[in-house]
Amino acid sequence: xxxxxxxxxxxxxxxxxxxxxxxxxxxxxxxxxxxxxxxxxxxxxxxxxxxxxxxxxxxxxxxxxxxxxxxxxxxxxxxxxxxxxxxxxxxxxxxxxxxxxxxxxxxxxxxxxxxxxxxxxxxxxxxxxxxxxxxxxxxxxxxxxxxxxxxxxxxxxxxxxxxxxxxxxxxxxxxxxxxxxxx
Numbered sequence: 001x002x003x004x005x006x007x008x009x010x011x012x013x014x015x016x017x018x019x020x021x022x023x024x025x026x027x028x029x030x031x032x033x034x035x036x037x038x039x040x041x042x043x044x045x046x047x048x049x050x051x052x053x054x055x056x057x058x059x060x061x062x063x064x065x066x067x068x069x070x071x072x073x074x075x076x077x078x079x080x081x082x083x084x085x086x087x088x089x090x091x092x093x094x095x096x097x098x099x100x101x102x103x104x105x106x107x108x109x110x111x112x113x114x115x116x117x118x119x120x121x122x123x124x125x126x127x128x129x130x131x132x133x134x135x136x137x138x139x140x141x142x143x144x145x146x147x148x149x150x151x152x153x154x155x156x157x158x159x160x161x162x163x164x165x166x167x168x169x170x171x172x173x174x175x176x177x178x179x180x181x182x183x
Contacts, residue, residue: 002177004028005071007036009089009124010079016148017077017121020114023156024143025075027170031177036067038088046094061095068096068105073177074137077112080124093135102136108176110169112143120146140176141169 006025008017018037025033041060044050051057068074079086085093096103111128113121122144132139143166145151157163 002028002031002072002174003070004031004033004073004075005036005067006033006075006077007038008077008079009038010086011038011088012079013039015079016114016116016152017079017112019152019155020112020145020148021075021077023152024077024110024112024166024170027167028073028075028174028177031073031174034067036064038092041092043091043095046091046098051098057095057099061092061099064092065096065099065103068103068107071107073173074104074107074109075112075173076109077114078121078124078128080113080115080121083123084127085124097135100136104132104135104137106136106138108140108173109137110141110143110173111137111139112145114145114148114152116148118146120144120148138176140173143169 004025006021008015008021010017022035041064043058043060113125115121125142125144129142145162151157151159151162157166
């Protein structure tokens with residue numbers, strides 16, 4: 001059985017990206033899923049002086065990276081703040097990359113974003129698609145859900161075409177997990 005770690009690049013208590021990541025993870029068959037909340041991994045703002053003062057990286061950065069190490073695949077939905085990552089996610093990435101440069105450890109990844117706007121977080125997806133492979137991401141598929149409030153209700157996507165698109169991407173993601181296990 002595959003172990004999937006899903007999370008949102010957000011610390012919002014009502015994160016729409018966490019809702020999307022949770023839904024997407026529920027579609028992966030024959031897998032154990034754990035949805036992480038960045039609020040459970042609070043970290044100080046990264047700085048080399050602070051890192052030196054602490055004598056290394058905070059325990060929560062190690063704990064989060066350990067979760068990624070235990071996973072067979074990753075489902076991440078990024079919040080978009082001013083066209084880029086949310087500060088909480090960027091800070092986590094900065095700390096973890098000091099522990100492990102290839103932060104995503106070559107794990108198959110479904111990379112997503114949603115927003116209440118019509119672009120569905122496409123700007124942050126473009127940034128992540130360019131940057132994440134340098135951190136060891138093996139991005140299998142990407143998915144953007146525009147107009148979240150109009151197209152997501154009761155824990156699922158209500159737009160049939162977008163839901164079918166996500167299901168197709170989940171199937172490719174799942175096939176990549178099975179290929180890794182077989183090799």
